[in-house]
Amino acid sequence: MTHSTQPKSPHRPRKEKPDKAQAILAGALQVFTSHGYAAASMDRIASAAGVSKPTLYSYFQDKEGLFFALVMQLTKNNRKTLFSLPTKSNLQAPPDKVLHQIATSVLTEFSQNQPLLTLMRLIIGESERFPELAQTFIREIKKPILEKLASYLASQPQLNLPDPMVAARIFIGSLVDYLITQHIMNGSEILPLEGDRMVDGLVHLLTVKAGSR
Amino acid sequence: MTHSTQPKSPHRPRKEKPDKAQAILAGALQVFTSHGYAAASMDRIASAAGVSKPTLYSYFQDKEGLFFALVMQLTKNNRKTLFSLPTKSNLQAPPDKVLHQIATSVLTEFSQNQPLLTLMRLIIGESERFPELAQTFIREIKKPILEKLASYLASQPQLNLPDPMVAARIFIGSLVDYLITQHIMNGSEILPLEGDRMVDGLVHLLTVKAGSR
DNA sequence: GTCTATAAGTCGATAGAC
DNA sequence: GTCTATCGACTTATAGAC
Numbered sequence A, B: 001m002t003h004s005t006q007p008k009s010p011h012r013p014r015k016e017k018p019d020k021a022q023a024i025l026a027g028a029l030q031v032f033t034s035h036g037y038a039a040a041s042m043d044r045i046a047s048a049a050g051v052s053k054p055t056l057y058s059y060f061q062d063k064e065g066l067f068f069a070l071v072m073q074l075t076k077n078n079r080k081t082l083f084s085l086p087t088k089s090n091l092q093a094p095p096d097k098v099l100h101q102i103a104t105s106v107l108t109e110f111s112q113n114q115p116l117l118t119l120m121r122l123i124i125g126e127s128e129r130f131p132e133l134a135q136t137f138i139r140e141i142k143k144p145i146l147e148k149l150a151s152y153l154a155s156q157p158q159l160n161l162p163d164p165m166v167a168a169r170i171f172i173g174s175l176v177d178y179l180i181t182q183h184i185m186n187g188s189e190i191l192p193l194e195g196d197r198m199v200d201g202l203v204h205l206l207t208v209k210a211g212s213r
Numbered sequence C: 001g002t003c004t005a006t007a008a009g010t011c012g013a014t015a016g017a018c
Numbered sequence D: 001g002t003c004t005a006t007c008g009a010c011t012t013a014t015a016g017a018c
Helices: A018-035 A042-049 A053-059 A063-087 A095-111 A114-125 A131-154 A164-184 A195-206 B019-035 B042-049 B053-059 B063-087 B095-111 B114-125 B131-154 B164-184 B195-207
Strands: none
Touching: A018 A042, A018 A053, A018 A063, A018 A114, A042 A053, A042 A063, A063 A095, A063 A114, A063 A131, A095 A114, A095 A164, A095 A195, A114 A131, A114 A164, A114 B114, A131 A164, A131 B164, A164 A195, A164 B131, A164 B164, A164 B195, A195 B164, A195 B195, B019 B042, B019 B053, B019 B063, B019 B114, B042 B053, B042 B063, B063 B095, B063 B114, B063 B131, B095 B114, B095 B164, B095 B195, B114 B131, B114 B164, B131 B164, B164 B195
16 A cells, blocks of 8 residues: 655645634644744644644644744734834934833833733744744844834934944843843843833933933 | 764663763753754754663653753853853953953853853743743843942942943843844844944943033 | 654545535 | 535654653
């Protein structure tokens, strides 16, 4: 008996109900985020999504494809939200107010958005296996934010920042490290630090001078 | 995938060589860091360590125990190195020189120490499954460094830093985010930025004299 | 070396829409 | 009837553990 290993051409989802694909992605989100990539089983994902495994495989080529699609969707979904952060406030306001507002928005958005934190954890943790995902995140989310922020900083000559892009990276980098340390690595008890205090110090540093505040 | 061709000594199993534990940890380092926790197999680790699986299990209780022991050892091994970074330079020198030296040391140490970067990636990636490891890293490494740096910053009144601990977190956080973005998430091509430029900007920001407005 | 559990991925059958 | 989305049951490989 020979079972020919015919090149599997699994059914491509043509115009099926988007519900199922969404349900699968929702289940995948839960399982991947609570177990990590490798420890997540397709059985569990199918179960969490309320579909059978064959159905799952009819929508996504394999486990890697599903993970990839999930992270790409999360990235896309959060792209607009995050990109708008640097311009949520009135840019005509004094820079220290603007920066304060931006930093607070970033911390609030991430603190209230657990899937977003989880996305960061997954992307970092699996960056060896899926280097493209990390790079996509940087290209689609981090880079635009940094460029917009750097552009704003450059437009405020009174801030006297000789290298706006580096200033932007310090600003965002400090906040990202804060989020990773406090909320991903569970450092709140060991290194307690209120978000507001962090924001105040950060804004103060960038808007240095004897006068503000 | 190569089978070790070293002569397998069939002598009675005795625990007389503490080297074995080290060999296992070395093998575990390679396998865990290149595959992640869940995707690393005990077979592969045993093979990489040049021991049999029963030997492996005689030294470590199970996979979790081995991973835990590995991360704890790496943390311990790097503790002194990292903790000494903030005091490598002459603390009597001008603060901008001292901070420049510290930042450069941090970037150099991590850039030349791939296992250290990998340790960070593993700790972050597995922080859901092993919260204690992330917390240990913070307690044993990050916290001492931040406290030492904050103490130094506080001792330099001319820096005029109202919140030295927050300044320390911005300093270290910026560097950590830089390392994660460039070297763990492979962002160098997308967001190129020389380490020296980052260091210069960071030091400049912290050492700006009041009244420069 | 061996044992058991569970993983990823596949196949034949079924049920409803037209 | 046919078409197509779906699923229960299966295969094969490899994991952890002893």
